[in-house]
Amino acid sequence: MSRKMKHQVLEGLTIERIASEGKCVAHYEGKVVFVSQVAPGDVVDVRVTKGRSSFLEGDVIHIQHYSPDREEPFCSHFGVCGGCKWQHISYPLQLSYKRQQVIDQFQRIAKVPIPEVQPIIGAASSTYYRNKLDYTFSNNRWLTKEEIDSGETFERSALGFHVPKRFDKIVDIQHCYLQEGISNEVRNSLRSFALAEAISFYDIVKQTGILRNLIIRNTLTTETMVIVQFGEDNAEAIEKVMSFLKTNFPQITSLLYVVNLKKNETFHDLDVITYSGRDHIEEEMEGLRFRIGPKSFYQTNPAQAQRLYEVAREFAGLTGEEVVYDLYTGTGTIASFVARQAKEVIGIEYVEAAIEDAKLNAEINGLTNTRFYAGDMKDMFTAEFIQQHARPDVVITDPPRAGMHADVVQTLLDLEAPKIVYVSCNPGTQARDVALLAEKYDVTAIQPVDMFPQTYHVENVVLLTKKSPSA
Template sequence: MSRKKKNIVIEKLPIESVAAEGKCVARHENKVVFVEGVAPGDVVDVRVKRKKKSFLEAYPIHFHEYSKLRVQPFCKHFGTCGGCKWQHLTYEQQLHYKQQQVTDNLQRIAKVELPEISPIMGSQQTTYYRNKLEFTFSNKRWITQEEINSAEELDRDALGFHIPGRFDKILAIDHCYLQPEPSNEIRLAVDQYAKANQLTYFDLVEQEGLLRNLIIRTANTGQVMVILQFYYDSKEEIEGLLKYLQEKFPQITSLQYVINPKGNETFHDLEVKTYSGEPYITEEMEGLKFRVGPKSFYQTNAQQAYDLYKVTRDLAGLKGHEIVYDLYTGTGTIANFVAKGAKEVIGMEYVAAAIEDAKINSQINSIENTRFYAGDIKDLLDDGFMSTHPHPDVVITDPPRAGMHADVIKMLLKVAPKRIVYVSCNPATQARDLALLDEKYSVKAVQPVDMFPHTYHVENVVMLELKS
């Protein structure tokens, strides 16, 4: 190892395995080294960017040997774009490490008695599987060193993804393998029109410029939603772009726009205006229809979501007489999906707009045995609520990455439903919650599901039963 002040380089470091968040693990002088952008089996020189008492964080600067697990990434943006960080691993290896991630978290954090963990369910599609993508406009395109060296006059406007760690730099995307067409065609057409008509791209630092954000949603029914965000209202320029999209892409069934003068791109508190078509698109699942509006949450891998929900329903073990509570219900997708197998389903969700969507989804499917409530789950699920509502036989919970609030867990232990089905997008926080639930519950089944190929993210479903 060579040192130059804080500049530490470790030479010929063998990469051993995969760790959390997609980084890999190596060891050097009795310290763990977390390295990004490598694969198990690589031998690399790395530069340390962060030094702690028990571990180091580093990035590769030279490869001596490449792992036999590697494959050629299919996207030209790999390594610069922040998405699809596992493209350099075979899909079989990706599934192996995701299974390992679930196992490690449950064993090391939960520390509860576990059944045999079922093999991970791989995604039927590994490319073009997403139904929603968000792109950002910027007048500060990410410039490569090769472009800098060329000394040519460069176009700095870009429509694409944020560079990791750089909120103000956007990577212009030529082709994205995440979402099916017409996603790429629409994005490229918007970019070309904007440049041809000299529309201004947003400056993320100075907070100026017309074009801010583009969202494209595609449904398994073939419907397409496009939402454009503008920083200020410029009627002629906005209508020109929207009319162009309406005429060029007749397959767009919902064309909407937002005027957003805020300091960030969130628009849940802003009016979304419909320029043409319906204010929503429709997804279908097992004969059920789910309306997806511009502010709606819907699983971004619809095909794999269907498999995830089937696992959830199977583990719930419904016979038709059960009262089911669906915590963190979102737009009521799971609640409506399992309703036909239950006596009643009560859904709770923090976002009020999502609850309105959940009610609509019940109405359009003629589902009459659901009830939905908006509010923070830790405040909703209390003694007062339980005194006026039927006791749950089964609780399904699908919390955000942070997991369940401690007060929610305390209430579940107090209410003590016979069965809990815990759906998680973060096995670490799920494992933490399982340790708390272990006071009264036993883990009976564990089923990992891959929702996001070529990323380190993994979904996990755990079924718990009340101890006798």
């Protein structure tokens, strides 16, 4: 029955609430209907795009009544580029929904007793908070319905973001509200210069063209890194582009480029050429300096990253006598952040280049009580590893969205450290892992942090304390 409903229009559905991944929920004849780009309280007409026995998915084709909680999106690209999907919802309401998302995930998945989830720590600024943006050049700009219907001919070159689910289509971004500083000016000026100089934009399908990708990184210390990826090793064009950027934007402290002839935009295995300035930028947090190279990972919302790390450190309850393990340490930012309050910090990370960054950052900051090791977490974090090093009093773990490998969870259970501080960008997989750890641990504190305003993503910190023998 449900498959036959595909393309059917369901009229007058009342949007009830926000569910996981930002989709909203309505009901039709006993079925759950998931709808995107709406707000609770909207009354909408929906065209069904997917049908299953237990639920439907659909797109809004008409809004009969707007929710009083709606706000006018501030970005002209809203609904097309795929970013900032919650612009139409007030920021206080976004925070409320994100906190509820954490509660729902723990009730539905973890199914263990939990304390009251603390009010979410919101961002001081809900726009211009990112320190890194990746733009793609394309000769196949996404055209709006109005442009297509007009029958006119339009410039097809674009520099912007991928249309969701369309790898070959790029939205030409005029102004992005995610990154402050010279970011918008650099992007728009480079686009205009390239068009005037007839420097080809990349053909994503044919994989030809000179200009391929633009990455802009900045810091709270007002340093800026610009990386240009070229799809062809064209010395004349490369010199034109890089000279233009150097001359017109002296604020760029690190001007780099990459020649990438591969079939994807990743460049971690390629040489990065320093055209002007330094080969890195530096961020500061609580007096600590962190060197960020073109291949380095660093939290994309640095102001909120400090709040997140403060929560993790508070949950750890360090007195200066503890040995701390920092699992999935990345470039060692959390490890360095807590090192001054710990006896020793041992960080483990599978990306070897990240570990080298971690060691360098520790050295820059004069931290002599940190040690870092590279290797697959499930292979490194074992009973043998623990026997060779000091047993931890506190384990801080910040895994990727997929959560922790089952072997890592089992090692934590065998280890029985007094405290585990679990930092996660995915409360669903975090709740799954907590359910497994509940055999020996109680959840004693939960603190969500909003790292990504205008989106449904939420970061969450959980404190797990070892159960007493009588428990």
